[in-house]
């Protein structure tokens with residue numbers, strides 16, 4: 001797997017305050033990488049640095065793309081950072097034409113395809129000032145995709161989109177990542193969405209990349225098992241006797257932490273004690289659980 005973009009020891013100060021300190025990670029070709037973190041963690045600042053909107057920083061952004069292999073109609077970066085800005089008195093179409101021409105030759109067929117893909121065929125004729133939040137967001141996507149970028153930087157792109165829109169865009173991003181090897185860095189506070197679309201996610205906290213979570217990883221250090229039982233008292237007594245860590249006790253469900261290899265012997269103990277249970281299953285921690293563990297709940301900066 002080749003690394004197409006490297007964020008190397010990036011540090012950014014605003015006055016004396018560090019917005020980013022020593023952030024290092026890589027983006028692989030064709031990968032969709034999540035960027036998550038509480039408000040003020042530094043996500044937008046980092047994305048602006050990556051695409052060159054912010055030039056004053058320490059560290060390096062290294063692109064391992066041979067510019068010669070990029071076709072003339074392609075540019076390296078496409079981005080949508082914070083609320084997309086358009087000329088309100090121009091139509092959506094005029095805006096797209098304008099931005100497209102800034103980045104090279106206008107490819108009308110490509111433009112029309114993207115407009116249709118974003119469900120904007122009718123809306124593009126109207127002035128942008130009449131657009132709803134979601135329509136502006138769709139236009140922002142269209143702009144980011146216009147020149148077939150090799151790397152897409154998307155800052156909270158699904159804000160304001162309806163569930164249908166989110167679904168379509170997720171499928172489209174997965175398609176271009178897989179088929180065209182486009183590499184995508186995407187930030188969002190909707191962690192379930194990040195979990196669906198990304199292979200890995202970088203967790204930023206107070207300007208530091210504190211962890212890279214691999215979403216494909218099946219085994220976490222602690223495996224949590226849920227037992228469904230209506231004999232909770234007996235079950236809890238057994239857990240106590242065996243010194244097993246209780247994760248959670250709910251209505252008819254007890255969650256415990258146990259190394260995987262000890263599960264069968266624990267189940268034997270349960271059976272020997274004649275405690276009934278109707279189901280046992282492994283509980284995977286969601287990205288949201290991990291995020292809360294790592295970032296300490298709702299505390300920001």
Ligand SMILES: Nc1ncnc2c1ncn2[C@@H]1O[C@H](COP(=O)(O)OP(=O)(O)OP(=O)(O)O)[C@@H](O)[C@H]1O
Pocket residue numbers: 014018019037038039040041042043044045046301
């Ligand atoms: N232009 C600026 N001048 C001064 N401080 C700034 C500026 N832009 C950002 N910051 C500060 O840098 C830190 C990181 O902000 P940033 O916008 O990157 O966070 P974020 O992770 O994108 O947050 P959110 O989830 O709210 O979008 C914050 O402390 C913020 O106050």
Ligand SMILES: [Mg+2]
Pocket residue numbers: 043044045155
């Ligand atoms: Mg932000």
